Amino acid sequence: MQSLNIQYNPRIDQLRWLAATIVFLFHFHLEYHGLTGASLSGPWTALITEGHTGVGLFFTLSGFLFMQIALVQKQIVYRDFLRNRVLRIVPLFLTIFLVATSIGRDKFQPQDLLYFFATNLGLAPTSGTVITGAAWTISVEFMFYMVFPFLARFxxxxxxxxxxxxxxxxxxxxxxxxxxxxxxTLMYFSTFVGRFDQFLVGMAAAMLLQSRRALIERHAPWLLLVAAAVVVAATGWMHTVAPFGATPKSSFWIFWSLLESAGWAFFIVAWVSFGPRLPSLLQRALCQGGKVSFSFYLLHMGVLHLLATKVGLLHPTGMPWVDAAIMLVAAYGLTWALATISYSSIEEPFLRMRRSYGAKAAPQAAAQPL
Incomplete structure (x- = not known):
């Protein structure tokens, strides 16, 4: 997705695609296993069975990207920064929130409208149904946005x-x-206390890259391999020691988000520093996936649940893993198509209203009409 505040880097969109895909695979596995389909097990498949780690990648990547922008712009105009964030998030998020409150109309209370600002807490409408359950992250993310310009300056x-x-x-x-x-465990998983360190680690990674760019770029190929191995091994370790949902209280989760984001920050730095271009078709596809990743992320659970309840298990070949792969590709393609429609009709019109929020561009931006 093009930014008005920093030179476009396709690697960022590719990482957005990766994060959304990991979360999709996680929820697909849960739905498929819930239908008594074949399931994965063991630490080496934890990137899927514990695919909630894609959320950690999202949060770390946000801190990294915004700190990169701050390092270029030198100063962030708070008003314009928040204006851009609202235009980026609120239109689709509000749509999902209204869907959630419509689904729960029979139990709706007027004060539930306040959950729009805290969908990660209590009995928020967005957490009351699997269709909109992924939206809890947006309130956490926006908390980061509210303090970021100050953090960047300091x-x-x-x-x-x-x-x-x-x-x-x-x-x-x-x-x-x-x-x-x-x-x-749930507190660390879904609240400011549990996730703010991941945003901070992303910011620190951007500062590290700026100060050691030449060295990191020179060694990026092998650093990328090591970073990928670290992410896989760390997620496997978490799955072995304290898998999410297995116990409501585990001391492992005190430090897990910090370890998780450190691994993802390592991977982010190595990936954005990796020089060789991907094949043209693959690069365009992954960048497109990154562009629609917000819609993909917020809509995928609805697609998966609809398919699970109305289609169920299919056995076109009679071979469990082949059948699972066919259903996976079909569900992924359907989600991608729906996300593309959502992006073009809900997100993109508002994205065109953004403006630069760097201090150097502030006078010109301020003169633009809303």
Whole structure:
């Protein structure tokens, strides 16, 4: 997706595609297994069976990208930054929220409208149905946006050590919260306390790349291989020690988000520094996947649940894994098509209303009509 504030890098869109695809595979596996279809097991398939790690990639990538923009622009105009974020997120998010409240109309209370700002907490309408359940991340993400311009300014003034101090504070908050929350795993999974460190790690990774760009680019091919191995191994370790949903309270999850984002930050830095271009057709496809990734992410659970309830298991070949692959490709293609329609009709018209939010472009931007 093109930005008005930094030179377009197709690697970022490719990473968005990867994050959305990992989450899709996670939910596809859950639905397919729920229909008594073939299922995966073991640490080496944890990138799918624990595919919620794609959310960690999203949060880390957000911190990385916005810090890259701040390093280019030097100063962020807060008003224009938030205006762009609202135009980017709210139209589709509001659509999903209205769908969720419509589904739950019989139990709706007027105060439920406040959940629009906190869909990751309590009994939010978006969490009340599998169709809209992925939307909980948006409220968390927007919290990051609200503080980012300040964080970027302080980090550029004081160096990456400033972000390190914030990470120490976050570890303290997690340790303290663990002692009083009996459902701490879900708290770490879906709240500011559990996820803010991932945004900070992404910001720190952008600063590291800026200061060591030549060295990292020179060694990017083997760094990418190591980073991929680290992500797979770390996710497998989590699946072995404390898989999500297995226990409501595990001390492993105090530090998991930090370890998870460190692995993804390593992968992000290596991938954006990797020089060789992908084959043209593949590059265009993955960049298109990144462009529609927001719609893909918010709509995929509805598609999967609809297919699971109305189509069920299909056995076109009689071979379980081949049948699973066929259903996977069909569900993925349908979700992609629906996401493309959603992007062009809901997201793109508002994206055209964005403007630069760098301080150098502020006077010109301010003169533009809303």
């Amino acid at each position: 980090a550029m003034e004081r160096g990456v050590v400033y972000l390190g101090r914030l990470l120490v504070l976050m570890v303290f908050f997690k340790l303290a919260a663990y002692t009083v929350n009996d459902n701490s």
